[in-house]
Amino acid sequence: MPAIALPPGVTLLERGWLSSNGLLLQDPRGAGPAALVDSGYCTHAAQTVALVRHALGGAPLQWLLNTHLHSDHCGGNAALQQAWPALRTAIPPGQAGPVRAWDEEALGYVPTGQRCMRFGFDALLRPGMEIALGAGRWQVHAAPGHDPHAVLLFEPAWRLLVAGDALWQNGFGVVFPELEGDAAFAAVGASLDLIERLAPAVVIPGHGGAFDDVGPALARARRRLDGFVAAPRRHAHYAAKVLLKFKLLELQRVAEAELLAWAARTRYLQLLHARHFADAGDLPAWTAQLVEDLLRSGAAAREGPLLLDR
Numbered sequence: 001m002p003a004i005a006l007p008p009g010v011t012l013l014e015r016g017w018l019s020s021n022g023l024l025l026q027d028p029r030g031a032g033p034a035a036l037v038d039s040g041y042c043t044h045a046a047q048t049v050a051l052v053r054h055a056l057g058g059a060p061l062q063w064l065l066n067t068h069l070h071s072d073h074c075g076g077n078a079a080l081q082q083a084w085p086a087l088r089t090a091i092p093p094g095q096a097g098p099v100r101a102w103d104e105e106a107l108g109y110v111p112t113g114q115r116c117m118r119f120g121f122d123a124l125l126r127p128g129m130e131i132a133l134g135a136g137r138w139q140v141h142a143a144p145g146h147d148p149h150a151v152l153l154f155e156p157a158w159r160l161l162v163a164g165d166a167l168w169q170n171g172f173g174v175v176f177p178e179l180e181g182d183a184a185f186a187a188v189g190a191s192l193d194l195i196e197r198l199a200p201a202v203v204i205p206g207h208g209g210a211f212d213d214v215g216p217a218l219a220r221a222r223r224r225l226d227g228f229v230a231a232p233r234r235h236a237h238y239a240a241k242v243l244l245k246f247k248l249l250e251l252q253r254v255a256e257a258e259l260l261a262w263a264a265r266t267r268y269l270q271l272l273h274a275r276h277f278a279d280a281g282d283l284p285a286w287t288a289q290l291v292e293d294l295l296r297s298g299a300a301a302r303e304g305p306l307l308l309d310r
Helices: 042-056 077-083 093-101 185-198 214-230 232-251 256-264 267-276 283-297
Strands: 010-013 022-025 035-037 063-065 088-091 130-133 136-142 151-155 160-164 202-205 253-255 300-303 306-309
Touching: 010 042, 022 042, 042 077, 063 077, 088 093, 151 185, 160 185, 185 214, 202 214, 214 232, 232 253, 232 256, 232 267, 232 283, 232 306, 253 256, 256 267, 256 283, 256 306, 267 283, 283 300
Parallel strands: 035 063, 063 088, 160 202
Antiparallel strands: 010 022, 022 035, 130 136, 136 151, 151 160, 253 306, 300 306
């Protein structure tokens, strides 16, 4: 499939599943500020800085924005702020308090068993505002569901949407409020409806390549959502595997006993087991079954006592 053409000055730093994509915005005329949207996971922070520095070619990075504050989208913030001390950072408004206090429980890093280096912020991405970045003027829209505080960035002249984890080419991110017992599937549907009304020509997802088959992608996302609504346990099983796979992506190789011990003390896995899978044995037995699921799917490999990411 040929690469999607992006406007001048727009560079997609496509990463993977441990680190979200980064979108670098520069003004070819040298007028608007250079900005990066999302910064990846903390273990890739040095790589993030190097990628941005190379793409800027010596120009300064002036703005850093986060679509939401999950660890795979903001884990490079601290390193970027250190690399460019004059950098201004903008985050969604709903998490200003937890970031200011650095409340890792409220920010989701403790319950997911993930890590994020402490960072600060200078401004808020309030839905309804417009911000000049690179050569574009970007609208900020609320996109709750996957994360209750998430925002989208949309450039109407280019019909270019930065979707974060609200829409991928084949789905969307885990609906994290549901793990806490908060109804959020309807919010996912409302965010998909918003994207349809915006009618983007190209979507930059949080993970995966840019895509322009937006109508079919929305249809796929809605079918996936309908399946989760009809069978919440299916979503819970998906979320549990994602949490385990993410930790394996972070560690690359780990003693199986160590991974199972991590799972036993990770609150979201505890909640998922208690709410949906208490009939599948105790927590250690259930998480061992999840590991076997990853092995069968080829997402992991076993090498003696070690589990390896695949």
